[in-house]
Amino acid sequence: MFGQPTSPRFRAALAGTLSAGLVFGLAACGGDDSDSGSGTDASAAAIDCAPYTKFGDIKGKTVTIYTGIVTPEDTPHIESYKPFEQCTGATIKYEGDKSFETQVLVRARAGNPPDLAIVPQPGLVKQLVSTGKAVAAPEEVSANVDKFWDKAWKAYTTIDGKFYGAPLGASVKSLVWYSPSEFKDKGYTVPTTLDELKALSDKIAGEGGKPWCAGIASGDATGWPVTDWVEDFVLRTSSPETYDKWVNHEIPFNSPEIATAFDAVGGYLKNDKYVNGGLGDVKSIATTTFQDAGLKILEGQCSLHRQASFYAANFEKGTKVAEDGDVFAFYLPGKDASSKPVLGAGEFVVAFADRPEVKAFQTYLSSDVWANTKAKLSSGWVTANKGLDQANLTNPIDKLAGGILLDPNATFRFDGSDMMPAAVGSDAFWKQSTAWITGQDTKTTVDNIEKAWPK
């Protein structure tokens, strides 16, 4: 469910829960509409306006875009729309909402959808298409996606042969956070195979430490970080092909390959020797928020924390996130050094209107021009758009993630729970994984999830 730019949403969600913030949140909902205007702005780079002239004169027209990306990450988004607004004279109305996932469905079903929605899950795209309100993407967008993305990405939002949404941003989930300075001091090396990762964990445990810290609490989405672990291990203990079959339910959830992956994850997360540095025993994983868990690396309580690229945003200001800094991440190694499966996520732009100005803006968002404009403006953001010049990524973790995403040797797979039906992907898989962490055995867990799969 959780694509990269959703990270502030998590923080925001936590903040919201952590205070009377919800009350203010409600107030903010009404006032969240940011009109980015079309005035001149120094940060808006000049772009080639030719691709948008064929949509006719759309001066003075308005396009509404609805998303779960809220403050502060909405600013680079709004800024990145300015070149388009300057070119065409159209206005983009940006609306960020923390409860986007449920609200967008409600709005679509009620016949009040936005022009465009930034949807972080292919599963949700499918649900939106099934409301009958979504509009297939125009030719121009389709052409851009063919040109700039790996074809797997196009398949995620192609439903019944029709292509609905161009991918926008992306995140890399197969990452392990660590402290470069600790590794240097203690003479640890970054592992390049799963066996080495295990050996490193044993070594740290042998020295009296707890190698891993983990946390899966996330409000009513509690459990999702486990699903990422399992997905990563299905890719490693089986194969990307098995992964695809599993996600599409061509093999049942309780088939042996999946149970094996669960047990492999259990080797780390349910191992009292390995977890949970500074946070308690195995069960404490269930009640530790995923935002808090990795911070124990900085306190020296644990050495390793598996979490996506967006986790960088959780470290305090002043923490140096770099290869030679306080904290950084390495690629969660494959079974051997030759295979490089990458688990990731991303979001897609789905349209509910086919007016010329909407099409023009969709085209802009699917272009390499937008990707580069956005990369220059933001930190903590990457995309799998092949037109992205990696020199535009300034932040070291973005560079790392961008490098992994655009690595031709990597086998990219989209977050499985985001593609499964909601009853599994955002319910049973989360809930049962949480129960699994607190003691339920693997067999019961996979059996229960299989039972929840819609018939």
Add this chain to the structure above:
Amino acid sequence: MLAALLLFAAVMGVILFIAGRFGGKRGDKVVAYLYLLPAVLMLAVGLVYPGLRTIYQSFFDAAGTAFIGFDNYGTIFTDKDQLTVLRNTVFWVVVTPFVATAIGLVYAILVDKSRFESFAKALIFLPMSISFVAAGVIWKFVYEYRPDQGNVKQIGLVNQLIVWLGGKPVQLLIETPLNTFLLIIVMIWIQAGFAMTILSAAIKAIPDDIIEAARLDGVNAWSMFRKITLPSVQPTVVVVLTTIGIGTLKVFDIVRTMTGGNFETSVVANEFYRQTFNADNQGLGAALAVLLFVLVIPIVIYNIRSLRRSEAS
């Protein structure tokens, strides 16, 4: 907004105009019905229709397309997870109203006419002004767990007390069924103030001459409570009990904030939301909503009847 106001004014104008055309005894009735019309219409659109629609939907499958009869209700009463949900709801409804009302009643009697009455009342009433979500967050910190590891310090009040007493910190919110009762405490904390306020007013309404007469007869404190106070405030106690009971059946925010329904703490209201929005199981969600509705009805009826009875006497 302006359009809505104008529309409202226009509708009212039309109704008042038509009502003005009628006069006499028979006209009164017509006017009364006319005045009722907008409210009835709005109730029909905003309450009756969605209600019927929900009942209708509860007979359909997850996608809301195939008719499956009472299967969703069957699931609620046979599925292991759903039975846990029902069990927890029973815990909530049995414990919360009685404990909260008892605390409120005892407190009201104890502080009655004491020197610090208003201060003491304000103190217990304060939690009432906190939203359920905020209360959940506050109590989550109270129950917070930190391990007995390295030099990690407790930040949760309960676990700090346990440590001071020489025990080991406990992961309170994971222990089933203890966690459900820990959540119930939050509700009691909020509702005791409500019970106290209403009951205190009822106690103050007991005629002084009755109390004086009892005093002259030399009754002790316990008899005063048993024979005078309790019978006098009994109708109010019923109202308070049922009101808290209904509120408890609908409890959602506390569960959602504190555990998200994990660790076997889910209740009907939370489960209904989760099935509808997270699991996208429209049918089961609707069935749970109907169940909640059905559970509330007898309490509401009892509440109305006892109110009528006390008004009649």
